[in-house]
Amino acid sequence: MSVATAKTDSTARRWRRDSELPFQRLDEETIVVDPRNREVHLLNETAARIWELLSAPRSLNELVHILADEYDADGDELRAAITDCVSGLSDKGLVVSAGGAR
Amino acid sequence: MKARPQALVLASDGAGARCDDSAVVGMESAAAAMLTHIQGTASARVVPLNVMMELTLNCNIRCLHCYNLDRDEPQGATAPVSACGTAKPELTLDERLSLLQSLRDAGTLFLGLTGGEVLTYPQLFPILDRARELNFAVQLLTNGTMLQPGVASRLAGYRNLLGVSISLYGATPEVHDGITQIAGSWRRTWDGAHRLRRLGVAVRLKFIVMRNNAHEMAAMRAAAAANGFSYAVDVTITSRHDGSRSSLQTRVDDRQLDELYRGPLRDLIPTGKREASKSDSFACNCARGSCAISAHGDVYPCISVPWSAGNVREQAFVDIWRSSPVFQHIRGLRLADYPACVSCSDRPYCSGNRGAAISYSGSYTGVDPFVCRTAAVTRRIATESPPRD
Numbered sequence: 138m139s140v141a142t143a144k145t146d147s148t149a150r151r152w153r154r155d156s157e158l159p160f161q162r163l164d165e166e167t168i169v170v171d172p173r174n175r176e177v178h179l180l181n182e183t184a185a186r187i188w189e190l191l192s193a194p195r196s197l198n199e200l201v202h203i204l205a206d207e208y209d210a211d212g213d214e215l216r217a218a219i220t221d222c223v224s225g226l227s228d229k230g231l232v233v234s235a236g237g238a239r
Numbered sequence: 240m241k242a243r244p245q246a247l248v249l250a251s252d253g254a255g256a257r258c259d260d261s262a263v264v265g266m267e268s269a270a271a272a273m274l275t276h277i278q279g280t281a282s283a284r285v286v287p288l289n290v291m292m293e294l295t296l297n298c299n300i301r302c303l304h305c306y307n308l309d310r311d312e313p314q315g316a317t318a319p320v321s322a323c324g325t326a327k328p329e330l331t332l333d334e335r336l337s338l339l340q341s342l343r344d345a346g347t348l349f350l351g352l353t354g355g356e357v358l359t360y361p362q363l364f365p366i367l368d369r370a371r372e373l374n375f376a377v378q379l380l381t382n383g384t385m386l387q388p389g390v391a392s393r394l395a396g397y398r399n400l401l402g403v404s405i406s407l408y409g410a411t412p413e414v415h416d417g418i419t420q421i422a423g424s425w426r427r428t429w430d431g432a433h434r435l436r437r438l439g440v441a442v443r444l445k446f447i448v449m450r451n452n453a454h455e456m457a458a459m460r461a462a463a464a465a466n467g468f469s470y471a472v473d474v475t476i477t478s479r480h481d482g483s484r485s486s487l488q489t490r491v492d493d494r495q496l497d498e499l500y501r502g503p504l505r506d507l508i509p510t511g512k513r514e515a516s517k518s519d520s521f522a523c524n525c526a527r528g529s530c531a532i533s534a535h536g537d538v539y540p541c542i543s544v545p546w547s548a549g550n551v552r553e554q555a556f557v558d559i560w561r562s563s564p565v566f567q568h569i570r571g572l573r574l575a576d577y578p579a580c581v582s583c584s585d586r587p588y589c590s591g592n593r594g595a596a597i598s599y600s601g602s603y604t605g606v607d608p609f610v611c612r613t614a615a616v617t618r619r620i621a622t623e624s625p626p627r628d
Contacts, residue, residue, distance in 0.1 A: 157398040159376035161348035163286060168277055168348055170376040172401050175441070177273050 151194040151235040152223055158231060160188070169231055178229060183208070184222050194235030197223060281346070282528035285570065287560055289529035290342055291351040291542040294360040295329060296534050300382055300419040302408070304449055304489040306543065306598070307355065308481040311420075329534040332362045334552070336369050338532065341556040343373045349401075350375040353542065355534065358385035364393065371399050379403045380445075384424050386431030395438035402441035404471075405432050408449070410458035418451055418489075432468065444470040448499065449489040457503035472504060474613060475590065478598035480545040490609055493616070500620050508621050513587035519573045521580060525593060526569040530560065540569055543594025546603060572604065579606045588621060589614035 159170040167185035169178040180188055186207070190200060200219050201212075208215060226232040281288035301310040330338070342350070350370055357363060358381055370377050376399055383405040386394075394400060407428055409415030415425035436442045444463050448456060456472075463470040476490045491499065500508055525540035526548070532538055537547040538559045548566045549559035560566065574581050583589070592610050599607035 157371065157374075159348060159374050159399045159401075161288070161343075161346060161374070163277065163280055163288070163346065164284060170348070170399075170401065172376065172398060172441075175401075177277065179273060179277065 149196065151196045151199075152191055152227070152232050153194040153235040154188055154191040154226075154232050155230065156192075171230065173230075176229070178231065183218070184226070187219065187222050188226070188231075191223075191226075191232055278524065278528055282522075282524055285527055285561075286346040287342070287528070287530055288346060289349045289351070289524070290347045291353055291529070291531040292335070292338075293353050293355070293532065293534045293542060294335070294357050294363065294366065295355040297359045298354060298356040298382075299359055299384060300356065300421045300424055302419050303451075304418070304447060304476045304486045306477050306479055306486065306594075308479055309483040309485060312483070327535045330536050330551070332365060334536070335362075335366055338551055338556060339366070339369050339373055339375070341551075343375070345557045345560055348376055349378065351378045351380060351542075353380040356385065357381050358390065367394075367397055367400075371397055375399060376401045380406075381431075382406050382419070382424070383428040383431035384421075385427075386434055388434060391431065391434040391438055391440075394435065395440050400440060402443060403435055404443050404445050405435075406445045406447065407432075407459065407463075407470075408447060409452045410455040410462055414452050414455050418449065433466070436468070442468055444468050446470055446472045447476070448472060448474040448491055448504075449476065450491050450495065451489065453491050453495045453499055456499060460503060472507060474499070474504075475592050475595050475607075475610060477543060477592075477595045477607070480598070487609075493612055496613060496616050497620075500616055505620070508617055510621055512622050515587045519575065521572065521574040521577050521591065523591060523593060526566040530566075532556075538563070540566065540603075541594060543592075544597050544603065546597055569603065577604045579611075583611075583614075585611065585614035585618045588617040 159172070161168050162185065165182040165185065167180040167188055169180060169188070170176075171178070186204070187200060190203060195203075197216070197220055200223070201216050204219060205212065205215060210218070223232060227234075278288065280286075296307050298305070298307075298310065339350075352363070352366065352370075354360065357379060360366075367377065377397065378401050379394070381403060394403070405428060407415065407425075408418040409425060412423075412425040415428070416422050419425075432442050432444065446456070446459050446463075452459070460470065460472075474491060474496065476486055478484045479486050523541075525544060530538055530540055530548075531542035531544075532551065533545075533547075536551040537545075538549050538551065538556065539545060539547060546565055548563035551559070554563075580586055580589070580591070590610060590613070592607065593603055595607035595610050596605045597603045599605070599609075
């Protein structure tokens with residue numbers, strides 16, 4: 138699934154993190170290792186929270202709903218940031234489509 | 240709100256550590272900056288990001304230089320004993336599975352599995368299964384001789400397996416098998432290395448330089464390069480954890496050391512004068528960002544430093560990590576606490592190998608003269624002008 142599709146289909150598509158990738162929290166950040174391409178990714182606090190939430194399949198709407206309670210951010214700004222983050226994680230193969238829409 | 244991943248960049252091996260034990264096999268080809276940052280952060284915050292777990296002392300070969308024990312002696316005579324004098328049993332599978340959860344909770348990401356020979360450990364795959372469930376990045380250290388097709392295929396199926404380090408001791412069967420004392424081991428090691436790589440597993444060869452194989456070092460490096468393997472080179476043989484010292488007889492002598500660093504290992508020494516660090520720290524990653532756990536449950540600062548900070552059978556790992564007197568002591572050491580090193584002009588060229596120091600002198604802050612001589616040779620060659628052939 139392309140990033141563009143992810144963005145336009147944002148209300149329906151669900152995402153989950155790749156459950157076999159090694160990762161670990163290091164204080165507020167999270168390290169994710171991808172042995173397939175020998176890359177290490179360091180997620181900042183907010184991206185780490187999204188990574189944590191994507192231990193279970195969730196749509197962008199669900200992420201926005203949950204994070205709206207945790208962050209003092211404008212709704213549109215929050216949605217844009219979450220979409221941007223999930224797209225970035227998806228581009229790197231760290232999160233994958235969980236298939237069906239809810 | 241900024242939700243974008245802070246940095247999505249390549250990373251490399253275990254920078255920040257002096258010794259090779261916390262190097263991340265499989266990550267050598269990537270850029271260093273990210274992993275340097277991560278390892279530095281873990282070390283500064285005293286998080287055990289790297290743990291080497293020794294699964295067994297059993298081995299199927301009998302290397303002359305083995306740092307565990309003298310395998311030409313009856314093993315019962317050298318096996319670790321408890322306070323009451325009985326042989327300590329190795330950790331059970333259940334104990335190890337529980338320990339993995341403790342490591343996960345304590346912040347470990349990079350999990351090394353070693354031996355003895357790790358593939359002789361009959362419960363290796365249950366350990367790997369649990370390590371996958373707990374999202375560890377796993378590295379395996381092996382002699383490669385037991386990587387039969389079925390084993391190699393099974394290993395390649397673990398997506399969290401970062402890489403495998405395979406020890407090689409010669410360019411020819413005669414030299415390698417003479418060191419392992421097992422006929423056919425050279426062939427089986429190479430077969431195992433090729434088999435794993437064909438399956439897509441990152442393999443790094445590890446060359447231990449010894450009196451008996453120094454003359455083959457150029458050929459070993461050429462063979463690795465010709466076959467597309469990365470490799471690491473280590474010249475330091477230590478005394479054994481069982482206290483025996485016959486392993487030291489395998490060390491290269493000073494003449495060989497000089498010839499090696501002027502010849503086949505010359506490129507490992509950057510030319511030029513190095514300045515001593517202005518820091519009062521003389522720390523490696525031991526007890527800061529890494530540690531090791533012996534087959535019997537003792538928690539060491541590093542797999543090559545047999546100085547027990549506690550045993551996981553008697554204390555929770557996290558308690559040993561946070562508050563054991565041994566680890567607290569190591570974390571508090573400053574350069575001035577290393578009497579032979581503090582004013583040494585060769586210090587900028589020294590590996591500072593603590594495993595060699597404690598195994599030779601009995602003191603973590605002591606020295607092994609071989610390490611000192613290696614630093615002196617390194618300095619001499621690095622600072623020669625013009626370079627001498």
